Amino acid sequence: MGDVHARARVGIVGAGQLARMAQQAAIPLEIDLHVLAEAGDDSAAKVVPATSVGDYRSLEDLRTFAKTCDVLTFDHELPDPAHLQTLAEEGFCLRPGPAAKRFAQDKAYQRAELGAHGFPVPANATVTTAAEVAAFAADHGWPVVLKAPRGGYDGRGVFFVADEIEAAEAVARGPMVAEAHVELVRELAVLVARRPGGEAQAWPVVETVQVAGILRELVVPAPLDANRMEEARALGLRVAESIGVVGVMAVELFDTGSELLVNELACRPHNSGHWTIEGAATSQFANHLRAVLDWPLGVTTQLAEAVVTVNVLGRADGFDPAVGLPAALAVPGVGVHLYGKAARPGRKLGHVTALGDDPQETRARARKAAGALGEGIADG
Amino acid sequence: MGDVHARARVGIVGAGQLARMAQQAAIPLEIDLHVLAEAGDDSAAKVVPATSVGDYRSLEDLRTFAKTCDVLTFDHELPDPAHLQTLAEEGFCLRPGPAAKRFAQDKAYQRAELGAHGFPVPANATVTTAAEVAAFAADHGWPVVLKAPRGGYDGRGVFFVADEIEAAEAVARGPMVAEAHVELVRELAVLVARRPGGEAQAWPVVETVQVAGILRELVVPAPLDANRMEEARALGLRVAESIGVVGVMAVELFDTGSELLVNELACRPHNSGHWTIEGAATSQFANHLRAVLDWPLGVTTQLAEAVVTVNVLGRADGFDPAVGLPAALAVPGVGVHLYGKAARPGRKLGHVTALGDDPQETRARARKAAGALGEGIADG
Numbered sequence: 186m187g188d189v190h191a192r193a194r195v196g197i198v199g200a201g202q203l204a205r206m207a208q209q210a211a212i213p214l215e216i217d218l219h220v221l222a223e224a225g226d227d228s229a230a231k232v233v234p235a236t237s238v239g240d241y242r243s244l245e246d247l248r249t250f251a252k253t254c255d256v257l258t259f260d261h262e263l264p265d266p267a268h269l270q271t272l273a274e275e276g277f278c279l280r281p282g283p284a285a286k287r288f289a290q291d292k293a294y295q296r297a298e299l300g301a302h303g304f305p306v307p308a309n310a311t312v313t314t315a316a317e318v319a320a321f322a323a324d325h326g327w328p329v330v331l332k333a334p335r336g337g338y339d340g341r342g343v344f345f346v347a348d349e350i351e352a353a354e355a356v357a358r359g360p361m362v363a364e365a366h367v368e369l370v371r372e373l374a375v376l377v378a379r380r381p382g383g384e385a386q387a388w389p390v391v392e393t394v395q396v397a398g399i400l401r402e403l404v405v406p407a408p409l410d411a412n413r414m415e416e417a418r419a420l421g422l423r424v425a426e427s428i429g430v431v432g433v434m435a436v437e438l439f440d441t442g443s444e445l446l447v448n449e450l451a452c453r454p455h456n457s458g459h460w461t462i463e464g465a466a467t468s469q470f471a472n473h474l475r476a477v478l479d480w481p482l483g484v485t486t487q488l489a490e491a492v493v494t495v496n497v498l499g500r501a502d503g504f505d506p507a508v509g510l511p512a513a514l515a516v517p518g519v520g521v522h523l524y525g526k527a528a529r530p531g532r533k534l535g536h537v538t539a540l541g542d543d544p545q546e547t548r549a550r551a552r553k554a555a556g557a558l559g560e561g562i563a564d565g
Numbered sequence: 566m567g568d569v570h571a572r573a574r575v576g577i578v579g580a581g582q583l584a585r586m587a588q589q590a591a592i593p594l595e596i597d598l599h600v601l602a603e604a605g606d607d608s609a610a611k612v613v614p615a616t617s618v619g620d621y622r623s624l625e626d627l628r629t630f631a632k633t634c635d636v637l638t639f640d641h642e643l644p645d646p647a648h649l650q651t652l653a654e655e656g657f658c659l660r661p662g663p664a665a666k667r668f669a670q671d672k673a674y675q676r677a678e679l680g681a682h683g684f685p686v687p688a689n690a691t692v693t694t695a696a697e698v699a700a701f702a703a704d705h706g707w708p709v710v711l712k713a714p715r716g717g718y719d720g721r722g723v724f725f726v727a728d729e730i731e732a733a734e735a736v737a738r739g740p741m742v743a744e745a746h747v748e749l750v751r752e753l754a755v756l757v758a759r760r761p762g763g764e765a766q767a768w769p770v771v772e773t774v775q776v777a778g779i780l781r782e783l784v785v786p787a788p789l790d791a792n793r794m795e796e797a798r799a800l801g802l803r804v805a806e807s808i809g810v811v812g813v814m815a816v817e818l819f820d821t822g823s824e825l826l827v828n829e830l831a832c833r834p835h836n837s838g839h840w841t842i843e844g845a846a847t848s849q850f851a852n853h854l855r856a857v858l859d860w861p862l863g864v865t866t867q868l869a870e871a872v873v874t875v876n877v878l879g880r881a882d883g884f885d886p887a888v889g890l891p892a893a894l895a896v897p898g899v900g901v902h903l904y905g906k907a908a909r910p911g912r913k914l915g916h917v918t919a920l921g922d923d924p925q926e927t928r929a930r931a932r933k934a935a936g937a938l939g940e941g942i943a944d945g
Contacts, residue, residue, distance in 0.1 A: 191887035209589050212612050215887050215903040232592050234614045466898060466920075481895040488868060507571035507595050515861040518846060523595040540846075 193478050194219055196250055197229070198241050199260025202524035202533065203454050203470075204229035206462065210470035216478070220260075221250040228524045229260070244268045251277045258432055258477050259453050262289045263336065280381070280431040280477040281452045288428045289452040292362045293334045302427055304420075305446045307439070308365040318352035318363055325365035331355045332362045343398055367446060373407050373438040374457035375421025378472035381431050381479050386472065388465055388485040390417045391457050393437070399531070400456045402551075403494040404544060405464060405487060409440075417445055424450065433458065433473040456496070456533070461485075463520040463538045464492035489540035491547040495555035497523075499532040504559040506534050512557035513537065519554040534558075573858050574599055576630055577609070578621050579640025582904035582913065583834050583850075584609035586842065590850035596858070600640075601630045608904045609640070624648045631657045638812055638857050639833050642669045643716065660761070660811040660857040661832045668808045669832040672742045673714045682807055684800075685826045687819070688745040698732035698743055705745035711735045712742045723778055747826060753787050753818040754837035755801025758852035761811050761859050766852065768845055768865040770797045773817070773837050779911070780836045782931075783874040784924060785844060785867060789820075797825055804830065813838065813853040836876070836913070841865075843900040843918045844872035869920035871927040875935035877903075879912040884939040886914050892937035893917065899934040914938075 192215055197204040200222035208229060211218040221237050222230040230236040237253070239246035241264050251257050256278045269283040279286075288295045296309045308325050311334075312318050322329050329352065333342035344355040345366070355361060372393045379385040392407035393400050406414065421436040424447065428434075435455035439446040458469035467483025475482055497506050505528050513521050516539075523535040537554040541547030552560075572595055577584040580602035588609060591598040601617050602610040610616040617633070619626035621644050631637050636658045649663040659666075668675045676689045688705050691714075692698050702709050709732065713722035724735040725746070735741060752773045759765040772787035773780050786794065801816040804827065808814075815835035819826040838849035847863025855862055877886050885908050893901050896919075903915040917934040921927030932940075 191885070191890050205592065208612070209592050212585065212589050213900070213902040214890065215905050217611075231597075232588070232614065234612065234616075236614075475894060480891045483894065484897050505571070510571050510594065511860045514855060514863065517864050520593070522593040525595050 191215070192217060193255045194235075194253065195474060195477065196221065196254030196257045197260050198247065198250070198257065198264055200227035200229035200233070200236065201260050202228045202526070204260045205232055205524060206459075206468075206522070207454070207470045207474065208232050209462075210468055210474055214471070214474065216474055219250070219254050221246070228526050231525045244271060247272060248275070248277075256280055256477050258473070259286070261453070262286070262451065266290050281434070282429070282431065285428045285430040285434075286452050288430075289434075289450045291334055292332050293360075295450060296362055296364075298428075299424070299447055304424060304427070305444060307367050307446050307448075310363050311360060312363045313356060313360045315349045315353035315356055318346065318356065318361075319349045321363045322352075328366050330364040330366050332364065333358065334360065334362055341398075367439050367441060369439050370442040371407070371440045372448070373409075373417055373440050373445070374403075374455070375417055375436045375438065376433060376455065376458040376461070376469055377421050377425040377430070377436065378433045378469070378476045378482050378485075379425045379430050380476050380482065383426065384482060385422055385425055386482045386485045387418045387421050388458065388461055388469070389487045390414050390421075391460065393457050399496075399498070401496050401498075402548075403457060403460050403492075404548065405460050405492040405494075408544075413440070413445075420445055420447070428452075432477045433469050456536075459522070459536050460492045460494040460538050462522070464488055464494075464540055489547075490542045491544040492538060492540055493544070493548040493551040494536055494538045495548075495551045495560060496533055497535040497537065497555050497558045497560040499528045499530050499534050500559050500561065501530045503528050503530070506558035506560075509557040509559055513554040516550055516554040516557065519550055521554060521558070523558075571595070572597060573635045574615075574633065575854060575857065576601065576634030576637045577640050578627065578630070578637065578644055579603075580607035580609035580613070580616065581640050582608045582906070584640045585612055585904060586839075586848075586902070587834070587850045587854065588612050589842075590848055590854055594851070594854065596854055599630070599634050601626070608906050611905045624651060627652060628655070628657075636660055636857050638853070639666070641833070642666070642831065646670050661814070662809070662811065665808045665810040665814075666832050668810075669814075669830045671714055672712050673740075675830060676742055676744075678808075679804070679827055684804060684807070685824060687747050687826050687828075690743050691740060692743045693736060693740045695729045695733035695736055698726065698736065698741075699729045701743045702732075708746050710744040710746050712744065713738065714740065714742055721778075747819050747821060750820045750822040751787070752828070753789075753797055753820050753825070754783075754835070755797055755816045755818065756813060756835065756838040756841070756849055757801050757805040757810070757816065758813045758849070758856045758862050758865075759805045759810050760856050760862065763806065764862060765802055765805055766862045766865045767798045767801050768838065768841055768849070769867045770794050770801075771837050771840065779876075779878070781876050781878075782928075783837060783840050783872075784928065785840050785872040785874075788924075793820070793825075800825055800827070808832075812857045813849050836916075839902070839916050840872045840874040840918050842902070844868055844874075844920055869927075870922045871924040872918060872920055873924065873928040873931040874916055874918045875928075875931045875940060876913055877915040877917065877935050877938045877940040879908045879910050879914050880939050880941065881910045883908050883910070886938035886940075889937040889939055893934040896930055896934040896937065899930055901934060901938070903938075 919931035
């Protein structure tokens, strides 16, 4: 185990859209992808013949699945860190390993460790009572951002509290990481691929447009001057090196105008990297597979002056994006991706990526194609 | 049938590398690909969950498979034209239809029809005896090219005969299409995608480098002046329109220096279009699926100044290209494709595509990556 050869069996825990898009990258490299799905009709299960159905919360199911694979990697951050630790100790090859993965799984640990290593992060503290939140606010002001240490994503598990009464409601759910609310110019993401020996590549820095904590749009490159761009890229690479990740990771940043702060980490391919499928010489999915197999990474050059990705979220009226597919394909120069998921309000059902010469024109085309699929960001 | 909706089930007869690469294009469009494989470990069967095993030579197997699909298309030219005609008459949606497909399946028919419609083709005649070959040679000179009307590909079924004795040997196999041997400057291919209503797109014209009748290398764009380039492109589009193809077709041309002649037709995605996966805004596989579903076609723009594809053929010593995969991936800016096939001498096992600014430098990188996979064209 750990010595990974050609025709490797790469197991992905989880069978969402990330695993589904990984299959597109696995096919030409003759990588035998296996997925551990929650159900036989999960997004990736529909396109990966070697699908196992099991519970990622069960150590036994994880172990049974791991035995069918040469290397184990992840579609999400949800497996129990203790289970991953056990599997690593049993000799299974986990990439990223449990120590790196924990940075994306446990926000309290991540904040403490990054801060201790001198990385710029928002002021933070672990809190269990409303009084502790109020004490934190006395130093850093209201509102305070409270984050559940585990399990949150797409805005879930994140609470903006304006006073002690709202704080009491939030901490009733359990201990939280309190963070100072940061005034932003924009949010950024740096995507990094890293091999076990440390060879790493960062893609161009992305501006991420979030609405209610959910990523809606990517603009590549982010509208930064060359110095800030390089600062962000270098910060992403330093974080990847510091936590020892193997595979692709996303380092999400706050740009306050005067400084960059590390916001969130994801130790897997990430929504902020979807633009790389059409827009970069090597996609995040190809480089993730190459990294976890310890194969040479592909170049991360951007292929067009402007790249814009727009997510397609499920509408309240249950509109099925597949119905709009021909209309979306009629928009020139746009890559369309549907995830094979049933339409539910707010659910990520697909995305589109437009390439062009001008950011505004490119964004307009991306929004037009996304609009055909039912996405309403242009109106929102 | 024929009215094709979102989440369409597209059935491909055959499960070789073309069907395998079609799966990469099907996934993001939420197209439910089905393949009719000869064996469960066929190239595409390894990556398509909806694989049926059956015999493409059997009308009953074809019909059983067709019943599971909304539209039927093809990985190869080998199904019996009479079977396809029967299925079309039974109401199954075949794209391309039997009438267009016959142009790629029956060389005698193709030569007669193209000639009758005024398309430039080499001088030709159907022959059944050595004396008829000799009479043809009296007008057109030796050698004569004899082609089996059906089933030939990759140089199989093609005989260069220098005299009546060799001709006798060849015609002992059955009736042949005799063709004048044409002195070439180069061979070209024009790839066209066409929808049922006639909307069509051609990709940039490709130079194909053949060795012993097997395609080994593609250079895109072909080194032609603008007039000849446009002449080739227009000829490809006229042929597609004339035969009424639906889907992607390849029109292979001889460039004699003074004129262009139609050599072969393939009514399916084709080796000469593999460069489009990395090198064009829309791949031949994506546009084939879009065309057979009557969805808007994607733009066919070339994404780099120079694109070179090199095929990887099985070596005499049985070298497994997958062993060379990490070395091939270490060559920058090259897309690597392995087909999941067992190594056998002369078998097409994969290809690589390099993008660059300069044709020579780009070809050198492509050959280096192909060389890592065991391909010896650079030495040959």
